Each structure stands twice: as structure tokens, then as C-alpha cells.
Amino acid sequence: MIFGPTPLDEAKGAVLAHTVRLAGRVLKKGTVLDEGAIAALREAGKRDVIAARMEAGDVPEDEAADRVADALMAPLVAKSRAATGRVNLFAESAGLFTVDAGLIDRINAVDESVTVATLPNNSVVAAKEMLATIKVIPFSSPGRVLQVVEAMARGRAGIAIHPFQPLSVGLVLTELPGIKESVMEGAVEATEARIKGLLGTMLPVERVRHEEGPVAEALTRLRKAGADLLLVAGASAVVDRRDIGPAAIVRAGGVIEHFGMPVDPGNLICLGRIGDIPALVLPGCARSPKLNGFDWVLARIFAGRRVTAREVMGMGVGGLLKEIEARPLPRADAPRVTPPATAPRRARKVCALVLAAGRSRRMAPLNKLLVPDTKGLPMILRVVDNALASHASPVIVVTGHERERIEEALAGRPVLFAHAEGYSEGLSASLKAGLAAVPPDAEGVLVCLGDMPLVTAPMLDRLLNAFDPEEGRAIVQPTYRGKQGNPMLWSREFLPQMLAISGDVGARHLAGKHADRLVDVEMANDAVLRDFDTTESLKGLPEFAGKK
Structure with a gap:
């Protein structure tokens, strides 16, 4: 080049x-x-x-990134379209993401023009979550470089998704005099949240005395009830492989494979097996929803892997999970859901504004946002449900004309409302009222129009995934066959300019002034171009699969 x-x-x-x-x-x-x-x-x-x-043999950036992505593809992995030399890989199923770190390092060492970045090995991922990004740094890559990378990656299982299996889990909860009921209930809640987060189900909990015999009998009952995984949560923490919990596993016909792990919290975990069924004695920290070594083991089991003693002993690097003052996100502040297999990753916070203040002149005296479809759902409800189903949060609905009716139609939805007193002045008044309600920690704003019900949550998430102000993608605009559509996503840095707009116009003209900060995201259909302004057009609305 x-x-x-x-x-x-x-x-x-x-x-x-x-x-x-x-x-x-x-x-x-x-x-x-x-x-x-x-x-x-x-x-x-x-x-x-x-x-x-380009010189002879050079491969343009998009083609080069696409070729590297193709070489890394695996079952249950999807890829994005190449754009600006980048292709992203996504999970098609919830599961455990594994990566051959050595292979990725070798690919990145071939030539500076080709880079691959991935999530950490053994990350718990949700469906549609980004796994890796391939970026060609200059505008092209030498063909000989791509041939080497393709030969290294193709057929090597460099990345993989191990989908979670719907396991049935049996929990034995042991009791001692003086243990508060709230402690027992907390242990069950934390365990159940973890199991559900990994797509599993819980059998009825067995509560027994903290003695070897009763625990062994409870394990046997749970096996007969169809448990695929057995857990023992002791009223007193296990301190030895001959303690009550491990001894009960042996008494029930099992074996102890390993005691302890180099992960803190989570040191005192005991791995056993009764026949082909994994049987674990949980560390005391598992009563809490906070990330601990039990989460790492549990995710691997649900992904269909047999967790060996050697694998557990190899978890020391990265295994220091204990809370420290310098940690940027204390686990106590994290949501009470199944934590990831690695430390939490920071997601960009983008809120959604749904503009629903207009007077609907073309359909007067009807308010088009409130006209029901064939299922009785008003259009504004479709739009809001799509926003709520996306990763944008919070969802702010801007009201104006017929404010009370709009709020009534959305009753029960977890949205915030912002009222535009000057809505009759035009679109800019609605926009400014919504922007004034944007939370101070929001990094971006997704401006949705209340009359575009066909823009689905996955479409909105595609825009969110493309948003990266540090890489120059500070304004994200959907397109279909090159035509500009809505909604648009704006970085917080543009809010002062957006608040200065007046009249019956939106903010799109600002994109032309900041073309170097704009990225287009091509969509698979024309939903981002279609608004509904007339009674006739509303008759053509397709069936909606959202909430009622």
C-alpha cells in the first residue's frame, strides 16, 4: 500500500x-x-x-477483515457485515465462550495490519453478545499476510461457544440450631438465581440436619428425582474433604475428586461425583450473589464440561476476586443476577428517548400514536416495548399532545416521562424536553420516533453495538440500501448543540457537520425508513410479537 x-x-x-x-x-x-x-x-x-x-496483492480492509472472520468462524457464532475494516463476532446462544489465547496471540503477531480482540477465556455470554472483533488497521492488508492468518486459524477451533444445557439441579441445605431463617432463605435465593441464569431448573430443596446420614439420604432422593447436578450448602462451612458434606457424598456412593481452589472468595469448595452426576459442596461465600469461585465451576458444568482437579488448580491467575477498595465496581453494587465467569465488563450506558408529543395533524382528529392495531395495541406501545426490550436504559417517553392518554396507554411499563410544555412549537421542543431528562451518567442518547413501530429491539441493539465515541463512532445512523433512517444515536458530547436547535426540526443536520464522527449501520429491511402517518398506512401494520 x-x-x-x-x-x-x-x-x-x-x-x-x-x-x-x-x-x-x-x-x-x-x-x-x-x-x-x-x-x-x-x-x-x-x-x-x-x-x-493499493499495490499488487493488497486486499481492501473490509475484504481482509471478512476473510479473517471467516477463518475464525465456529458453530453458534455469527458475524457482522464488514465496515471500516472491522468485523464483529457474536454468540448465537447463551453459553461459555472459550478461546485459544495462544492462537490469537500468534495471529496478532503475524503483521501489524491484522488484529483480533476477544473476550477473556471462559466468559459467560448471552445470545447476541459480542465475542470478538477483527480490525484491519490500515486501509488494506497484504494478501500474503492473510494467507498465513487463514492457514493458522482455519479448522483450529480458535473460538467456541459451549451452549448451556438445561440441567435439573438438586440442592441439599443443612441446618444447625441457631441459624437464622433469613440466612437459609438467602442461600436458596442466591443458588436459584445462579441456576436460572444458566438456563437450569431447581428441584424442591431438601432441608436436613447438618449430619452425614441425613445429607447422604437427601442426595439419594434428589438423584432419584432426576437431578443432573447435586449441591450441598452446609450450615457450617466445609473445612476438609472428610467433613460432613464430602463424607455424605461418599456415603451416597460417590467420590471426592478435589478439595479447595485457588480462587478467593471460593477457596473452600469440594468437587465430587456420584456416578456420572457432579456433586459439589459449596463454599460459604456461595450464599451471596457476589462473584466467587463457585460461579466459575458452575458455568463450566452447565456448558457440558467435566471440571477436573487439574482445571481447578489452574484457576489461580485471575482468581483474586476478593473485594478491595480500588475495585472500580464493587460487587455489592452489581445486579443480583448470575455473574459472569470473569470480572464484570463495563457496558456503555445509552438511554432511549421516545418522542411522543406531536399533534398528529395528518390523522386529526385521531392521535396516530393511540390508534390500536388488529390486536388492540396502540402504536406508541409497540415502539416503547421495542425500546424496553433493547439494551438501552432508561427509556424516556416525551409527552405533549394528549399527555394523559399517552401516559395511560403506557401504564405499567417501566418508563420515565418528560413533558414538553412547548410541543406545539415543533419537533425541537420535544427533543429538548427529552434531553433535559437524560441521566448524567448516560454516555449516549438513542432518539426514537413514536410513529416507527417496525424498528425492533435487535435493530436498536445493532446501533448500540456500533456506538464507540473513542473510535470515532459518536453518531450512529441506520440506513437501508444507502437511505438514511431513524432512530439515531448521539454521544453526550453533542447534547449542547442539540439543545440549541429550534423550530420544527430534529438534529439530523448536525450529522453533516460532524461527518467524521458518523457511522452508518446498514439494516436488513426498510423498517428504519417507515413511519405511519395516515389511517390507511396503519392498516398495513404487520402482526406484533411484543408484550401485551
């Missing part, structure tokens, strides 16, 4: 390295220069541009 100042006479087909602003036109970074672009540059008085020109 040849990079640097390029005379316009030699620039046809070159890739523009930096955004160039011209009168009435913006040529974005990454534009392949054609005759029209070159003519515009000449008219602006330019004689050359900073650009990249």
Missing part, C-alpha cells in the same frame, strides 16, 4: 485517509475517490489529498 500525499491526477480509486470538508459536501475518511469526488476537490482548489493506494 502506498500512503501519503497523492496528486489528484493519480487519486482515482485511492482511499481518502482523512475527512475533507468542501462547500456543500463532505468526503468522509475511507471514501474511494471517483471522478465526481476528484472534480469536487479540484473545484475547491485542492491539488492533492492524503490517501492510500
Whole structure:
């Protein structure tokens, strides 16, 4: 690849390295220069541009990223379309993500033009969660480099998703005099939350005396009831492989495979087996929903892996989970759900604004947002349910015209309301009222229109996944076959400019002023282009699978 100042006479087909602003036109970074672009540059008085020109054997960035992604593909893994030299890989199922760290390191060492970044090994992932990103750093990669990377990755199981199995879990809870009932209930709640988070189910809990015989009998009953996994939560923490819990596993016909682990909290865990059924004696910290070594073992079991003593002994690096003052997100502040297999990853906080303040002039005297579909669902309910089903949070609904009826239609939905007193002044008044309600910790705002019910939660999440201000993706815009659509996602940095808008206009014109911060996300259908303004158009609304 040849990079640097390029005379316009030699620039046809070159890739523009930096955004160039011209009168009435913006040529974005990454534009392949054609005759029209070159003519515009000449008219602006330019004689050359900073650009990249392909040499023989060079592979354009999108094609190169796509080829690396194809070489890494595995069952239950999906990939995004290539854009700006990047392809993202996503999980198609909830499960345990594993990665061959050595292979990824070797790929990254081949050449600086190709990079692969992944989640940590043994991460618990949800369906549609991003697993890895392939990024070609310059505008192309040498073909010989790609051939080496493809040969290294293809067929090597570099990444994998091990889907969670719907295991049936039996829990034995032992009791001692003086133990508070709240402690017992907390242990059951924490265990049940973990099991449900991994797609499992709990058999009725067996509560017995903290004695070897009763515990062994309870384990036998749970085996007969169909348990795929057996757990013992002792009223007193297990301190030895010959303690009551482990001894009960042996008495019930099992064996103890390992005691203890180099993970803190979670040191005092005991791994056993009764026949083919894993049987664990839990550490005392498992009564809490906070991340501990039991979570690491549990996720592997639900992913269909047999957890060996050697694997447990290899968990020391990264196993220091104990709370410290310097930890940026204390576990006590984390939600009470199944924690990930690694330390929590920070997600960008983006709130959704649903603009529902307009007077619906074209359908007067009807309010189009409240006209029911064939299932009796008003359009605004569809839009809000799609927003609530996405990863945007919180969802703020901006009201104006017929405020009380809009709020009544959304009764029971976990949304916030912001009222636009000056809604009759136009779209900007609604937008500003919503922006004033944006939480101070929100990094971005997804502005949704109340009359676009076909934009689904997965579409919204595609926009959220593309949002990365540090990488220049500070404004995210959906497109369909090149046409610009809605909703648009804006970084917080643009809020002052958005609040200065007046009249019956939105903020789209600001995107033209910041083209170097804008990214287009192509959608599979035209939902991002379709709003519904007339009674006739509402008749064509398809069936809706959202909440009632």
C-alpha cells in the first residue's frame, strides 16, 4: 500500500485517509475517490489529498477483515457485515465462550495490519453478545499476510461457544440450631438465581440436619428425582474433604475428586461425583450473589464440561476476586443476577428517548400514536416495548399532545416521562424536553420516533453495538440500501448543540457537520425508513410479537 500525499491526477480509486470538508459536501475518511469526488476537490482548489493506494496483492480492509472472520468462524457464532475494516463476532446462544489465547496471540503477531480482540477465556455470554472483533488497521492488508492468518486459524477451533444445557439441579441445605431463617432463605435465593441464569431448573430443596446420614439420604432422593447436578450448602462451612458434606457424598456412593481452589472468595469448595452426576459442596461465600469461585465451576458444568482437579488448580491467575477498595465496581453494587465467569465488563450506558408529543395533524382528529392495531395495541406501545426490550436504559417517553392518554396507554411499563410544555412549537421542543431528562451518567442518547413501530429491539441493539465515541463512532445512523433512517444515536458530547436547535426540526443536520464522527449501520429491511402517518398506512401494520 502506498500512503501519503497523492496528486489528484493519480487519486482515482485511492482511499481518502482523512475527512475533507468542501462547500456543500463532505468526503468522509475511507471514501474511494471517483471522478465526481476528484472534480469536487479540484473545484475547491485542492491539488492533492492524503490517501492510500493499493499495490499488487493488497486486499481492501473490509475484504481482509471478512476473510479473517471467516477463518475464525465456529458453530453458534455469527458475524457482522464488514465496515471500516472491522468485523464483529457474536454468540448465537447463551453459553461459555472459550478461546485459544495462544492462537490469537500468534495471529496478532503475524503483521501489524491484522488484529483480533476477544473476550477473556471462559466468559459467560448471552445470545447476541459480542465475542470478538477483527480490525484491519490500515486501509488494506497484504494478501500474503492473510494467507498465513487463514492457514493458522482455519479448522483450529480458535473460538467456541459451549451452549448451556438445561440441567435439573438438586440442592441439599443443612441446618444447625441457631441459624437464622433469613440466612437459609438467602442461600436458596442466591443458588436459584445462579441456576436460572444458566438456563437450569431447581428441584424442591431438601432441608436436613447438618449430619452425614441425613445429607447422604437427601442426595439419594434428589438423584432419584432426576437431578443432573447435586449441591450441598452446609450450615457450617466445609473445612476438609472428610467433613460432613464430602463424607455424605461418599456415603451416597460417590467420590471426592478435589478439595479447595485457588480462587478467593471460593477457596473452600469440594468437587465430587456420584456416578456420572457432579456433586459439589459449596463454599460459604456461595450464599451471596457476589462473584466467587463457585460461579466459575458452575458455568463450566452447565456448558457440558467435566471440571477436573487439574482445571481447578489452574484457576489461580485471575482468581483474586476478593473485594478491595480500588475495585472500580464493587460487587455489592452489581445486579443480583448470575455473574459472569470473569470480572464484570463495563457496558456503555445509552438511554432511549421516545418522542411522543406531536399533534398528529395528518390523522386529526385521531392521535396516530393511540390508534390500536388488529390486536388492540396502540402504536406508541409497540415502539416503547421495542425500546424496553433493547439494551438501552432508561427509556424516556416525551409527552405533549394528549399527555394523559399517552401516559395511560403506557401504564405499567417501566418508563420515565418528560413533558414538553412547548410541543406545539415543533419537533425541537420535544427533543429538548427529552434531553433535559437524560441521566448524567448516560454516555449516549438513542432518539426514537413514536410513529416507527417496525424498528425492533435487535435493530436498536445493532446501533448500540456500533456506538464507540473513542473510535470515532459518536453518531450512529441506520440506513437501508444507502437511505438514511431513524432512530439515531448521539454521544453526550453533542447534547449542547442539540439543545440549541429550534423550530420544527430534529438534529439530523448536525450529522453533516460532524461527518467524521458518523457511522452508518446498514439494516436488513426498510423498517428504519417507515413511519405511519395516515389511517390507511396503519392498516398495513404487520402482526406484533411484543408484550401485551
